[in-house]
Amino acid sequence: MLALVFALQVTVAAPQPLAEIDTGKMKGEIAQLAWSPDGSEFYVETVERDRVGNVVGAHHFVVSAAGKSVKGADRAPDWASKYWTWKSAQMAPGMPAFRIEVRQHEEIENSTATPTGGALAKGGVADPSAGTTMEDAANAAYNRQKLLISDLRVKNETIGTWVNEPVIPGFSFSWAPEPLHLLAFAKRDRKDGGPLVVLDASGQKQELSVTKSAVLPAWSTDGRHLAWLERRDRKKFQLMIADISVQ
Numbered sequence: 001m002l003a004l005v006f007a008l009q010v011t012v013a014a015p016q017p018l019a020e021i022d023t024g025k026m027k028g029e030i031a032q033l034a035w036s037p038d039g040s041e042f043y044v045e046t047v048e049r050d051r052v053g054n055v056v057g058a059h060h061f062v063v064s065a066a067g068k069s070v071k072g073a074d075r076a077p078d079w080a081s082k083y084w085t086w087k088s089a090q091m092a093p094g095m096p097a098f099r100i101e102v103r104q105h106e107e108i109e110n111s112t113a114t115p116t117g118g119a120l121a122k123g124g125v126a127d128p129s130a131g132t133t134m135e136d137a138a139n140a141a142y143n144r145q146k147l148l149i150s151d152l153r154v155k156n157e158t159i160g161t162w163v164n165e166p167v168i169p170g171f172s173f174s175w176a177p178e179p180l181h182l183l184a185f186a187k188r189d190r191k192d193g194g195p196l197v198v199l200d201a202s203g204q205k206q207e208l209s210v211t212k213s214a215v216l217p218a219w220s221t222d223g224r225h226l227a228w229l230e231r232r233d234r235k236k237f238q239l240m241i242a243d244i245s246v247q
Contacts, residue, residue, distance in 0.1 A: 008204040008246070012226070015210050015242035018042075019068045024235040026070075027059050031168070033216040033229060033239075034080040034087070040065050042218075042227065042239065043080040053165050063239060086177070087218060088170025094178040098201040100154045102167065107147045155203040159185035174217040180246060184208075184217040184226060196228060198246075210242065 021044060023029060028046035035042055041062055048057040060073040092098040150167050152160040160172035173185035181201045187194035196211040213231040220227070226244045229237040 008198065008200050008206045010198045010206045010208065011245045011247075012208050012210050013243040015240040018065065018227075018239040018241050019063050019070050020232075021063075021070070021229060021237040021239055022235060023237075026061060028057065030216065030229060030237065031058070032080070032084060032170070033218045033227065034076075034083040035218050035220055035227060036077070036079050036083075037221050039220055039222075039225070041077070043077055043083075044070070044239075045076065045080075065241075083221070084170060087174050089175060090169070092175050092181050092183065092201065095181045095201060098154070098181055098183075100152050100159065100173075103151045103153055105149055107149060109145045109147050154183060155199060155205075157185070157197075157199060157205065159183070171216060174219050176219045177221055177223050180219075180223045182219075182246065184219065186214050186217065186228075196226075211240075214240075 021030065023046055026044075026046045028048040030044070031047040032045035033042060041064060044061040044063060046059045046061070047055045048059075050056050060076050061070055062073050062077065063070050086093050090100050148164055150162045150165075151158050152167065152169075152172070160167070162168070173183055176182040176184070183199045184196055185199065187197050187207065194211075194213060196208045196214045196217055197205050198208065199205040208226075211228065211230065214228040215231060215237070217226060217228045219225070224243060224245070225241055227239065227241045230240050231237055
């Protein structure tokens, strides 16, 4: 039987800026973006972490889609948790086979140059005149760092990478609501952001050229709109929203 594969056709209207998200004023780093069921509000969470990445504080904000205002809140809205649950799940809503796999591996990184010259590099006795001493070698060995790299992959695509950090589901991707069976994800690693890509259950994908340095994509609950945070600099983001249609 001949299998027919149709290319994914995604049409995105010109994105509109909604509000500026300034983590310098909001404290911490961006952690969540959620969308209310009626589309009238967004929830933004920032978190503060200790030196090893554990969350030690969280801050809550609500953005009005109509007034374009950002206001602090005592806690997350009730709808935010439900939204984040399906948006950041391991599998597509209504299609368990369309799922994300977590892959981990270790690498060794030298934070200083490893000795490459002289007798010591060849297994002989250290020769200070060659610029390679036992102290150099000891320092180089001491500065070797083991990296634990965690990749989120789906349909042979890497949709998020974390290095020596806990994986944050939903940061680099967002499932679309049923019955679309689509995944939007940021093309680069989670810190830099990048163009958004829409992937379907067959593995067909399309890059959205209207995005450049996007993080935290978020579909509306009716699947007709896509929002994301567009990075402007180290601390500032623009909350963007665009109408989207899929054929």
